[in-house]
Amino acid sequence: MKAKAKDFKYVCIIHRMASSPGSNASLSCEKTILSENCQAKKSQYSEEETFYMNCRAAYLAVFKSSLENIKSKEQLCLVLQQAGRNPSQTTVNQYWTPQTTTLNFDDFCNILKKEKPATKTELLKAFLKVDTNNDGYILHTELYKILTMRGEKMTVEEVNAITKLADVNSNGKLDYNKFCKLYMTTNEQCRKTALEKLEVDSRLRRQQFGSQVETSSERATTPISNPSSRTTRKTDHKPAPKRGDNRTSSRPSSAQSCKASVSSTVSMGTSSNTNSELIEPNTVKDWQCAQSKGCFFLEQDGEIITHKYKLYLPQKSTVYITIKPLNLSQLEGKTSPWLSVDTALYVLKENESQENLQLVSFTEARNKEMFMWKGELGPGIYWLIPFTTGCRLKKIKKQITGEAKLVYRDEDGELALTKEFKAALSDIFEMIDLDGNGLLSLEEYNFFELRTSGEKCDEEAWTVCKENFDTKKNELTRQGFMDLNLMEANDREGDPSDLWVTLLSLGYNKALEMTEACPFVIDIYAEKCKPRIKAVYLEAGSRQLNRAICKSVVNQGDAKVLDSGESIIVYTYKSDTRITSVIENKSENKVVIHVNNEQSKNCVNNRGLNIFAVEVAPKSMMVCQHVLPLKEQEEWIYNCVHSLVP
8 A cells, every 4th residue: 555655645745836825836827838930930849948947937936047056855855846847855855965065957957857747647547546445536545545645645635635635525535536637737737838948038038058060951951051161259349368178177067148259150060980091901900900899878868988908018119000890781781870970089198197188189180980090109108088079879769669679489398589579689799899809808898798787797706607608718708698588587587678788788779770879999000019908997977088179179179259358268079070169267256158950951979959058167178069060971060159147
């Protein structure tokens, strides 16, 4: 009965927002509904844009500005209720931990992505669990018992507010069908009212967080007439600032009206697949080579996890370094969908400590999907940090009609792996076999385990593994890896749940398509010595990588001063395939920069927004955005306005 009480209380608590006295949402809902004009505007927006508009509307119904932070657990609960969510104490505690001091608008949006609003079907299902007579009614006496004595207890006054709703109560009973209908109607009216206020209030419109660039196909694919190949600079004609050191980054927020701005416009032709200055591969065929594979993994929150490497050079040598997506497709004529993902490799020299890494260079030149760098390196240890902008490796909403079958029972009733699952496992083996020798060492297998289970396999467990599965030279063979997964299926008596956990963590969807990962391969050629490369970490982008990106942009980019004191500087780096902007704040105070890409053509950025804002901490530097062409075969224009928010 305890579980039932929890489900039932879920229904009643979420109605507090709409029914409690003094609620701004309930009062405003009684006064007005969305106008026809707002309805017409709504139809112009995509699903993703509508989500962000609803986020802004809910946030601005509680706070004066979307730059204002959530400063307490009570405020978080209130703004979630305004968004039509059911913030139980457990839910609130999940996002507001003892270490939390503030949450910003971006955090709020991420929470709403995870906490879905209740549907009418879910509400009715919860009520049915406590409707012992199955007649559509709950006695008030039973209602009081459940809501005031179990789980997260409600007060008598709160329960009275429910039982006194004339439209849904009669003869000492709650008509929960009517209650659910009332809740859904009230919730929808509240949402519409907040949206209407957002549309008609010009001040609130200036605070909007932005629209999704990749979902606005009309804007993204607008034809470009006779673009120029030069860079047009629109600035305040202030002297170029001195380029400073790299600092740590700050998290983004949203924006309001601005007081100073600079504009950068770059007209680009179709992206070239080849740089003529590169050495031909056959000129390095006699050089000594080292190779390692790796992968970019996309997390639920959009963060990208990847392998990181150490390069060992015994003596000074000219080196040739390349990185490219790894094609795993086993079917003839079918290419891997991640081959269009941009890749780069930053080379950092290790000095006294790992914390003190010096940027050497990065793979800037391009040959088709391969990016490369050639230069001279002295003897020592170097860090190789793979990088992708996140413009193309991102969450994809794809309708999956059915779940792929992973196992089946053969004629003898024994479990076996399906042909499709075997193909996926073979690709996975190819991806996690980092040195490409066709075998899995304990070290390679542990990278796989860390990604899929968060744990490592120790020497004792590895010994047991080698005793039970096919190995060669103390390393697991491809067949042994297949049998290991079959054993997991047998342990669960054919239940594929654990197998799906593995697949999903490696970027596969339920159709066995790898859509949220990008495997890659790194090749190191050295003219005068034998290079060695070793994968050492599997983690998210590090502070060293952010510093390296910032420094490369500052060193090679165009600098523009944003304020009269010359303390806020925007750097813009341009290559044939990528544009990156970095903001430096030399002042003693935090600044908020509003970023507007609405005039860009055929562009996609890593933030997924045409309009957004970033907070830059005092005495710091941060990456503002990365921009790529949406369609490489077409010309593209980068037009960005950076404005200082007062």
